[in-house]
Amino acid sequence: MASYSTNEFKAGLKVMLDNDPCAIIENEFVKPGKGQAFNRVKIRNLKTGRVIERTFKSGDSLEGADVVDVAMQYLYNDGEFRHFMVPDTFEQYQCDEKAVGEASKWLKDQDSCTVTLWNDAPLSVSPANFVELAIVETDPGVRGDTSGGGGKPATLETGAVVRVPLFVQQGEVIKVDTRTGEYISRVKE
């Protein structure tokens, strides 16, 4: 893998730091008029998701990380691993729960998602921004309430719990924004 000098650091660049793959979020050049130049870098550890700040002496370099985002289809869960497939090549990958992380509560068989690969091994999974899931359990709504005022919890087929308006019923399919976990609308089948 190529190495990158501080002046090539820009948002989105994937590099190795402390043996973990990381993505650069922000790079600020700091230089006193008379003095050493530094780069203050905000960086996300792609394994843990944690964001840290690290300073480098300008001109120092980091090794690039072989990290790519690949669009895949979620196939099934065998109890230990979740299986994904690249639609174009039919190549399959299996991910453990750690790599799937929070995405697990939005993943329905056949749905598309993005799998981040590090050295061709799954590092993390991001669901689509919007998913459509059926409600498997929620209290019956109060008759006449169509506004959605306070809302109520609803359990979805994937296990996620979201707040939905009172008029939304068990068995209905709803659209949810996975970035915020918020109900967007009902989906007419």
Add this chain to the structure above:
Amino acid sequence: MLNEWQPACSIENLRLRAQVFEDIRRFFSARAVLEVETPLLSHSSGTDPQLDFFTTDYCSPPLQHTLFLQTSPEFAMKRLLAAGSGSIYQICKAFRNGESGRFHNPEFTLLEWYRVGFTLPQLMDEIAELMGVLFSGHRTLNPTQRFGYQEIFHRYTGLNPLEFSYHDYCAYARDNHMPEAVSICGYDHALWLDFIFSHNVQPQLGENAVCMVYGYPACQSSLARINEYNSQVTDRVEVFVNGIELGNGYYELTDAKEQGRRFDEEMSIRKQTNRPVTVKDKHLIAALEAGLPECSGMAMGLDRLLMLLANSASINDVLNFPIHRA
């Protein structure tokens, strides 16, 4: 890409720049300070161990010379001072290779001025007056602050910047979530000061006010004179507003021998750190030998000043064609 032919800054900021230039010229004209112009191209360069130069080839057959684009007009202006110009100023371009970021463009505009007979405190008075003029009508500033380097460094870090304690500095770095400082700085006192000052002191300086920090540690003296009463500090001042470094001033070194010695020292540091070799400016040494009058001088980055006046987050907002559009 389609719009790259257009200026990065607004037309309003072009006007602001013109206004600032006019205010500066009126300010110095009223004080009988002479406006001068010196070459951007020179046969020699500074020896500052932290600066990289732009070079170009001068062809005058059969000879070919390398010429340097100036990193500041300091040496040429000092030659004028030694020749008896009296107090002088100029607004010019300066060039520093590889410096690019939110506060840096490799080609930038400097205001540099020298006051014959001024000590550092007198220069600081004049800086405060000039800043008052330039900010009036744009921003109401809090009263100007003046701090000794040691005092302000200690206030924000609890460390003594004049005495190097490896143990204390390392402990500070660990306690302040910057353990990388230990491997970057090692036993280099000046580097530690640069690191800690730029990370944890500078951002706090001059909240909506002009903040002047004077009395820099002797290891960061550059071309300033060592203080007459305390050899641990140097007669150097830096100006900050909202944590942004605007400029740097000195009670100028006039001793040719001492200057020659510092050049040699800086050139050997450049060699150790594998920076391009530079050529010592013989003309400056000769001018100092002929006699530089007692004077103080200041260099101020006008692009950053414009950023503050325009409330901009990036230098690109005040430049018409920053380097990537130039």
